[in-house]
Amino acid sequence: MSDPTPADLLTTPLDAWHRANGARMVAFAGYAMPVQYAPPPELAARCRGGVLAEHLQCRSAAALFDVSHMGQAWLTGRGAAAALERLVPGDIAGLAPGQQRYTLLTNGSGGIIDDLMVANIEAGRLFLVVNASRKHDDFAHIAAALPAGVQLEPLADRALLALQGPAAAAAMARLCPPSEGLTFLGVAALPVAGIDCLVSRSGYTGEDGFEISVPAHRAVALADALLHQHEVAPAGLGARDSLRLEAGLCLYGADIDETTTPVEAGLSWTIGKRRRQDWGFPGAATIRVQMESGPARRRVGLRPEGRAPARAGAPILDAAGAEAGCVTSGLFSPSLNAPIAMGYVQAALAKSGTPLAVQVRGTALPAATARLPFVPHRYVA
Amino acid sequence: MPATPASEIRYSRDHEWVRLDGDIATIGISDHAQEALGDLVFVELPAIDRTLEAGEACAVVESVKAASDVFAPLAGKVVETNQSAVDDPAVVNADAEGEGWLFRMELDDPEAVEALMDAAAYASFLEEEGA
Numbered sequence: 001m002s003d004p005t006p007a008d009l010l011t012t013p014l015d016a017w018h019r020a021n022g023a024r025m026v027a028f029a030g031y032a033m034p035v036q037y038a039p040p041p042e043l044a045a046r047c048r049g050g051v052l053a054e055h056l057q058c059r060s061a062a063a064l065f066d067v068s069h070m071g072q073a074w075l076t077g078r079g080a081a082a083a084l085e086r087l088v089p090g091d092i093a094g095l096a097p098g099q100q101r102y103t104l105l106t107n108g109s110g111g112i113i114d115d116l117m118v119a120n121i122e123a124g125r126l127f128l129v130v131n132a133s134r135k136h137d138d139f140a141h142i143a144a145a146l147p148a149g150v151q152l153e154p155l156a157d158r159a160l161l162a163l164q165g166p167a168a169a170a171a172m173a174r175l176c177p178p179s180e181g182l183t184f185l186g187v188a189a190l191p192v193a194g195i196d197c198l199v200s201r202s203g204y205t206g207e208d209g210f211e212i213s214v215p216a217h218r219a220v221a222l223a224d225a226l227l228h229q230h231e232v233a234p235a236g237l238g239a240r241d242s243l244r245l246e247a248g249l250c251l252y253g254a255d256i257d258e259t260t261t262p263v264e265a266g267l268s269w270t271i272g273k274r275r276r277q278d279w280g281f282p283g284a285a286t287i288r289v290q291m292e293s294g295p296a297r298r299r300v301g302l303r304p305e306g307r308a309p310a311r312a313g314a315p316i317l318d319a320a321g322a323e324a325g326c327v328t329s330g331l332f333s334p335s336l337n338a339p340i341a342m343g344y345v346q347a348a349l350a351k352s353g354t355p356l357a358v359q360v361r362g363t364a365l366p367a368a369t370a371r372l373p374f375v376p377h378r379y380v381a
Numbered sequence: 382m383p384a385t386p387a388s389e390i391r392y393s394r395d396h397e398w399v400r401l402d403g404d405i406a407t408i409g410i411s412d413h414a415q416e417a418l419g420d421l422v423f424v425e426l427p428a429i430d431r432t433l434e435a436g437e438a439c440a441v442v443e444s445v446k447a448a449s450d451v452f453a454p455l456a457g458k459v460v461e462t463n464q465s466a467v468d469d470p471a472v473v474n475a476d477a478e479g480e481g482w483l484f485r486m487e488l489d490d491p492e493a494v495e496a497l498m499d500a501a502a503y504a505s506f507l508e509e510e511g512a
Contacts, residue, residue, distance in 0.1 A: 036419060050419055050420045051419055051420055051444065051445045051446065052420040052422070052445060053420075055445070238419070238445060238446055241446065242445050242446070307422070307423050308423055308425065308443075309422075309423060309443055309448070311447075311448060331445050331446055332422040332423060332443065332444075332445050334422075334445060339423075361441070
C-alpha cells in the first residue's frame with residue numbers, strides 16, 4: 001500500500017525509503033511511520049513481511065527499524081550530569097564516558113513523565129533519547145530546569161535506526177568493524193558504511209543490537225547499507241511492540257505514565273545507589289516510602305490460558321472474581337505462540353504464578369502472573 | 382426472477398462475504414479485510430444454534446496487535462463453524478474467501494442476500510472507502 005501521507009503528519013528522513021520497501025504507513029505520535037512491510041521480491045525472500053514474520057526475523061536474524069520519530073538531544077556544559085540528576089533518579093554523574101543508561105523523568109508525586117536513554121559521550125556532553133510522544137514536553141521540562149552554563153540542544157536534523165537481532169553484530173561488523181568492541185550499553189562515535197554516526201549497543205527488543213544516530217541527510221544511505229547485509233530485513237512498529245512486550249519492556253503511555261511510580265512499575269533498579277542516599281530527585285518522598293513499605297500495586301506479566309489475547313484495558317480479576325487490576329499491554333506473542341500481557345495488580349497478588357483471570361469480551365479467562373521477561377534477553381555482556 | 386447462483390459471492394459494508402447455497406449461507410471476511418488486518422493469530426466463532434440479527438457482532442478475528450469484530454451480514458441461525466480457522470487462523474489470511482470461511486447460517490430470508498453488494502459493487506465501495 002502507498003497511502004499518501006496526510007498533510008498534518010510529520011515524516012522521518014526515511015519516508016520514501018519505507019514506501020519503496022512496501023511499508024504500510026500509519027500515524028504514530030504525529031508521524032507517518034511503517035507498521036509493517038510487504039517487501040519487494042528480493043527482500044521478501046529474506047522475510048515475507050507482516051508483523052509475525054518481522055518479529056521472528058528479529059528473533060532469528062536481524063531486523064532494521066526506523067525510530068527517527070524519537071527525540072534526540074545534546075545536553076552540554078560542565079554541570080550537565082548534575083543538572084539532569086535534579087530531574088531523574090538515575091546515577092548520571094557516575095556514568096562512565098562511552099556508557100549509556102536507562103532512566104526516568106519523574107514528577108513531584110513520583111509519577112513518570114517519560115523514560116529515556118542517557119549516554120555520556122565525553123566530559124560535559126550527554127546524549128539523550130526520549131519518546132516521540134513526549135519529546136516536546138520533555139525538552140521543555142528539562143530546559144526549564146537547567147542552570148546557567150548547561151544547554152539542551154534538540155537534534156531535529158538526525159535520524160535514528162535500530163538494528164536488532166542475534167545476527168545484528170555480524171551485519172554491523174562488516175560496515176563498522178569497531179562496533180564489535182562495544183558491550184551492552186556501550187556508546188561511541190563511529191563511522192558506519194563511511195557515515196559518521198553515534199552508535200550504541202542497545203535496543204528495545206531484548207536482543208543484541210545497535211541504535212544508530214545518523215545525520216538526516218545520510219539516513220537513506222545508511223539504511224540501504226544495512227539492508228544490503230544478507231541477515232537484515234526491515235521491520236515496523238507492529239513487530240517493535242510485540243518484541244518489546246515479550247522482552248518485558250515498558251511502553252510509555254501504556255505501562256507507565258504520570259500516575260505510575262518507578263516502584264509500582266518494577267523500575268526501582270533504575271534508582272542509583274547514591275541517589276537512594278541523596279533522594280534529590282522529583283517525587284523522592286513518595287518513591288522512598290514505597291521502596292521502604294512496598295507499593296499498593298505492582299506491574300506484572302500475565303499469561304492468559306488459551307489463545308485469546310487480553311488487550312490493554314482488560315480488567316484483571318482475583319481468584320474470587322473481584323477486580324484486582326488492569327491490563328496495560330497485551331497481544332499475541334509470536335515467539336511463544338500464546339497470548340501475553342502486562343498490567344498492574346494489587347501487590348499481594350504480584351508473586352509469579354498467582355492464579356488470576358482476565359476479562360475478555362465479558363468472559364473471565366484464567367491467567368497467571370508470570371516472570372518478566374517472557375522471552376529471555378540476549379544482550380552481549 | 383432466477384435465484385442467486387450458489388457460486389455468486391456477496392459482500393457487506395463491514396467486509397464480510399456471503400455465498401448462498403439454498404437457504405444456507407457461508408460467511409467469512411473479505412480478502413481485503415484479511416489484508417488490512419494482517420497476520421491473524423486468533424479466531425473466535427459463534428456457538429452452533431445461536432440466533433443472530435443482521436449486523437450483530439458474532440465472531441472475532443485478531444491479529445498480533447488488534448481485535449476486530451465480525452458481524453452477521455444477514456439474520457438467521459448458526460449451523461456450522463470452521464474449526465480449521467480456529468485451529469490455524471493463518472488459513473484466513475491464505476484463502477479468506479475460500480478455505481478460510483468462518484461459519485454457516487440458515488438464513489431467515491435467503492432473498493435478503495440480494496441487498497448485499499456483488500463483487501463489482503464491493504470493488505467500487507472499497508475504492509470510495511479508500512478515497
